[in-house]
Amino acid sequence: MKLLETIEAVHNYVNTARRLGRSIGLVPTMGYLHAGHLSLVRKAREQNDVVIMSIFVNPTQFGPEEDFSRYPRDLERDQELAAGAEVDAIFAPPVAEMYPEGYATYVQVEGLTEVLCGASRPGHFRGVTTVVSKLFNIVQPDRAYFGQKDYQQAQVIKRMVRDLNFPVEIITVPIVREADGLAMSSRNKYLTPEQRRSALALYRALNLGAGIIKSGERRAAAVRKAMETEITAQPQTRIDYIAVSDADTLQPLEEIAGRVLLALAVWVGNTRLIDNLILEVKDDVAHYDEK
CATH class of the missing domain: 3.40.50.620 (HUPs)
Incomplete structure (x- = not known):
């Protein structure tokens, strides 16, 4: 090399x-x-x-x-x-x-x-x-x-x-994750053991949001609120943003349809972490889309 x-x-x-x-x-x-x-x-x-x-x-x-x-x-x-x-x-x-x-x-x-x-x-x-x-x-x-x-x-x-x-x-x-779901990042090394545990809330929140959408919820505000509650329940977390957006234009959605980006940025201690999931919502059925 x-x-x-x-x-x-x-x-x-x-x-x-x-x-x-x-x-x-x-x-x-x-x-x-x-x-x-x-x-x-x-x-x-x-x-x-x-x-x-x-x-x-x-x-x-x-x-x-x-x-x-x-x-x-x-x-x-x-x-x-x-x-x-x-x-x-x-x-x-x-x-x-x-x-x-x-x-x-x-x-x-x-x-x-x-x-x-x-x-x-x-x-x-x-x-x-x-x-x-x-x-x-x-x-x-x-x-x-x-x-x-x-x-x-x-x-x-x-x-x-x-x-x-x-x-x-x-x-x-596609995203590569640790065994517990945390998205791999060079910045993960900054996290203390307690912060590392709190950081797991990012992926949990994304899966919670996806689950709510799959269950039929189409109001983006309701999905964001549930994800916010999951994040803020953990110590040393501070939300930068939680977004339910069009996966192509990145513009925020009010009603969920089409290719949807669930994305968040969260400060855990002094470390800013990001993560996301893509969903395809078509004919009122939602599924993961890794494209």
Whole structure:
């Protein structure tokens, strides 16, 4: 496995692969890898000749009061895990390589970014779309892989790819969970044992909301209220948002129908966690939809 730290090194690596007629899959990450990241690698490995993983804690997607400086980093550990998953190359640039002095160009997707996480993290998605567009231009992959846990992010990137005509297929991979249901996240390491127990309420609340919908409830407000009660019953929890939204537009619903996103962001102690479920409600029957 190659460790590439400059854009020039990536270009040289990719040009060699292209000359050999090889397809390229990109797995963008911020590192501190877990099984969720490795599920993206497995899918990329199935579908491409070459798998490149980026590891870059992107400063432009963190707000001034967010955890950029303390976000977990362990490149040596990440290299071992990536090599075990048969990643061919890691692109791990320093910040100055991606944002040299005088950098002044950003990519903004409108409409999908003002709700959910975008409402409470202004500028976050501008940072995401900017760095992902740069990665697409640097690596020039055939396919790129994102997790459903960051559902809004994946929808925003799909819109950017469509609107800016990037020749990249976006693949979304289902959420990977711990045995007790907690969605895997690099930020889970921040949780104390008590907070870890409280964090299980996120997935319980999502399943509670889904169960209520399956039982016939179509009022989004009633579903949100039940989910809120489940979360606030746990110590050290503070709700950022609970949403019952259209899964395509991300706009809030009043009456539940079609593809529905149940999504939430909850502070557990000082750690902000997100999770979601997708339901398909058709002909008054609801079922899970992992697409």
